[in-house]
Amino acid sequence: MNGASDPQIVLQDVSKRYDTASGVVLAVERVSVAVRSQEFVTLLGPSGCGKSTVLGMIGGLIQPDAGRILIEGEPVVGPNPRQIALVFQDAGLFPWRSALDNVGFGLELQGVAAARRREIALGLLEPMGLRGFERKYPRELSGGMRQRVAIARALALDTPILLMDEPFGALDEQTRLLMGEWLVGVRRRTRKTIVFVTHSLQEAIALSDRIVVMTARPGRVKEIVDVTLPYPRDLNAPEVVDLRAKLWDQVKEESLKAMEGGA
Amino acid sequence: MKVFLWRAAVLVAAILIWEAAAAPLNPILYIRPSSLPGAFVRMWRVPELPPLSEHLWLTLREILVAFGLAIAAGLWLGFLLGLRRSIGRIYEPLLAALYAIPSVVWYPSLMLFFGLGPASKIAFGFLLGFFPIVLAVLAGIRQVPAPLVTVAVSMGARPAAVFRKVMLPAMASTMVGGLRAGLALSVVGVLVGEVLGARSGLGYVINYAYGLLMTAEYGVLVVLVAGAVLAIDGAGALLEARVRRWAG
Numbered sequence: 001m002n003g004a005s006d007p008q009i010v011l012q013d014v015s016k017r018y019d020t021a022s023g024v025v026l027a028v029e030r031v032s033v034a035v036r037s038q039e040f041v042t043l044l045g046p047s048g049c050g051k052s053t054v055l056g057m058i059g060g061l062i063q064p065d066a067g068r069i070l071i072e073g074e075p076v077v078g079p080n081p082r083q084i085a086l087v088f089q090d091a092g093l094f095p096w097r098s099a100l101d102n103v104g105f106g107l108e109l110q111g112v113a114a115a116r117r118r119e120i121a122l123g124l125l126e127p128m129g130l131r132g133f134e135r136k137y138p139r140e141l142s143g144g145m146r147q148r149v150a151i152a153r154a155l156a157l158d159t160p161i162l163l164m165d166e167p168f169g170a171l172d173e174q175t176r177l178l179m180g181e182w183l184v185g186v187r188r189r190t191r192k193t194i195v196f197v198t199h200s201l202q203e204a205i206a207l208s209d210r211i212v213v214m215t216a217r218p219g220r221v222k223e224i225v226d227v228t229l230p231y232p233r234d235l236n237a238p239e240v241v242d243l244r245a246k247l248w249d250q251v252k253e254e255s256l257k258a259m260e261g262g263a
Numbered sequence: 264m265k266v267f268l269w270r271a272a273v274l275v276a277a278i279l280i281w282e283a284a285a286a287p288l289n290p291i292l293y294i295r296p297s298s299l300p301g302a303f304v305r306m307w308r309v310p311e312l313p314p315l316s317e318h319l320w321l322t323l324r325e326i327l328v329a330f331g332l333a334i335a336a337g338l339w340l341g342f343l344l345g346l347r348r349s350i351g352r353i354y355e356p357l358l359a360a361l362y363a364i365p366s367v368v369w370y371p372s373l374m375l376f377f378g379l380g381p382a383s384k385i386a387f388g389f390l391l392g393f394f395p396i397v398l399a400v401l402a403g404i405r406q407v408p409a410p411l412v413t414v415a416v417s418m419g420a421r422p423a424a425v426f427r428k429v430m431l432p433a434m435a436s437t438m439v440g441g442l443r444a445g446l447a448l449s450v451v452g453v454l455v456g457e458v459l460g461a462r463s464g465l466g467y468v469i470n471y472a473y474g475l476l477m478t479a480e481y482g483v484l485v486v487l488v489a490g491a492v493l494a495i496d497g498a499g500a501l502l503e504a505r506v507r508r509w510a511g
Contacts, residue, residue, distance in 0.1 A: 079416055081418045109424060157418065
C-alpha cells in the first residue's frame with residue numbers, strides 16, 4: 001500500500017537506446033521524475049529530445065533499457081488501459097468509424113455493451129461541443145474536432161492517468177489556445193493526473209503545475225520548474241512573462257544544440 | 264439519368280452505323296448486328312455439340328473454382344509474406360519476378376500437366392487471378408497506418424483484435440480492388456484456356472464457331488462473354504464502392 005503522499009508515477013534513472021542505420025542513438029539518459037496524483041506535469045524540450053519516448057515508456061508502449069518505472073508502486077510491464085490512457089499528436093482516429101464508435105473503441109475492447117458505450121461516448125462528446133457530430137466520420141470533422149474526439153476516446157477509458165503527446169501540435173495557434181483552456185476545464189472536472197508533452201513554452205506555462213525542461217539528445221532532465229499561478233492564466237501577466245523568459249533561456253540553449261546536432 | 268440516356272443513344276447509333284457499313288460486305292468477314300438474334304437461336308442448339316447452356320454453366324463453374332482457389336491461396340500467401348516479415352523478405356522478390364513473366368507462357372505446360380479438361384482451365388484462371396490478390400494483400404498491409412496500430416495497442420488490443428479491428432478495415436479498399444482485378448483475370452484465364460485447347464466450355468464453342476467460319480455465331484458468343492464480364496465486374500464495382508464508403 002502507498003501512503004497518500006507517495007508519487008503516483010515514478011521514473012528512476014530511465015534510459016533508452018535506439019538502434020538506427022547510423023549506429024546506436026541514446027534517446028533518453030537517466031531520467032528521474034516523480035508525478036503526484038492529480039498533478040499536471042509537462043515535459044518541455046526541443047524536437048528529438050526523447051520526450052515522446054519517455055511518455056511511451058510510462059504508457060508501457062516502449063520498454064526502457066535501464067532504470068525502472070513504477071505506477072502506484074507497481075512496475076510497468078505493458079499498456080494498461082485500466083490505469084493509463086494516451087492521446088497522440090496525430091489524432092489517430094479510425095477513418096472507418098464514426099466519432100461515436102471511435103470514442104467507444106477502448107470500451108469495445110473491454111467488452112462493454114454497445115448501449116453503454118453509446119451512453120458514455122455521448123456523455124463525453126456533448127460537453128465538448130460535438131453534439132450532433134457523433135454520427136460524422138473523421139474526414140467530415142475539423143482538426144480541432146478530431147483532436148477532441150481523440151481526447152474523448154482516451155477519457156472514455158476513465159483512467160486515473162492521462163498521457164498526452166503534443167495533442168494540439170497539429171492545430172493552428174488560435175485553436176490551440178482554445179483547446180488549452182478547454183483542457184484546463186476537463187482537468188478540473190475529471191481530477192486526472194496528466195503528463196503532457198510539448199515544445200511550446202506558451203502551452204507549458206498555460207497548463208502545467210510543473211514543467212520538466214529536457215536537454216537535447218540524449219534527453220536528460222535539465223531543470224524542473226514549478227508554476228504556482230492560478231488558472232485560468234493570463235499569458236500577458238508579468239509573472240508569466242518572467243517565467244517565459246526564464247524558460248526560454250533554458251530551452252534556447254538546448255534547441256541550439258539540437259539544431260547543431262542536425263535534429 | 265441523363266448520362267445514361269446519352270450512353271444508350273451512342274450505343275444505338277454505333278450499332279446502326281455498324282449495320283449500315285456491314286450490309287454490303289461479305290457476311291463471313293463482317294458481322295451485321297441484325298444477324299445476331301438468328302445466330303443466337305442457331306447457336307443455342309448446334310446438332311454436333313451439347314447445348315450452349317451446358318458450356319456456359321461449365322465455364323462459370325471453372326471461373327468460380329479458379330477464383331475461389333485464387334482468393335484462398337492469395338489471402339494465405341499475402342498474409343504469410345506480409346505479416347511474417349522474415350519470410351516476406353525472402354520470397355517477395357521471387358513473387359515479383361514470377362509476376363513479371365507473361366502468364367500465357369505457362370499455359371502449354373499446364374495443359375500437359377492437367378490435360379485438356381476443365382482442370383487446366385481452372386489452373387490457368389487461378390494463376391492469373393492469384394497475383395493481383397497476393398499483391399493487394401501485401402500493399403494493403405504496408406498501408407496500415409502505424410499510429411492507428413499504436414492507438415489500439417495502447418488501449419489494450421491484443422494481436423487478434425489489432426488484426427480484426429485495425430488491419431482488416433484499413434486494408435479493405437485495397438484488398439477489394441485486388442479481388443476485383445483477380446476476378447477479371449480469372450475470367451480471362453479460363454476463357455483463354457478454353458480457346459487455346461478444350462473440348463467444351465464457352466471458349467471452346469468460340470473456337471469452334473471461328474474454325475467453321477460461323478462468323479455471326481462467333482459474334483453472338485463474344486456479345487455473351489462481354490455481357491457476362493460486364494455483369495461480374497459491375498457487381499465487383501458496386502461491392503468496391505460500398506467498402507470504400509465504409510472504410511473511408
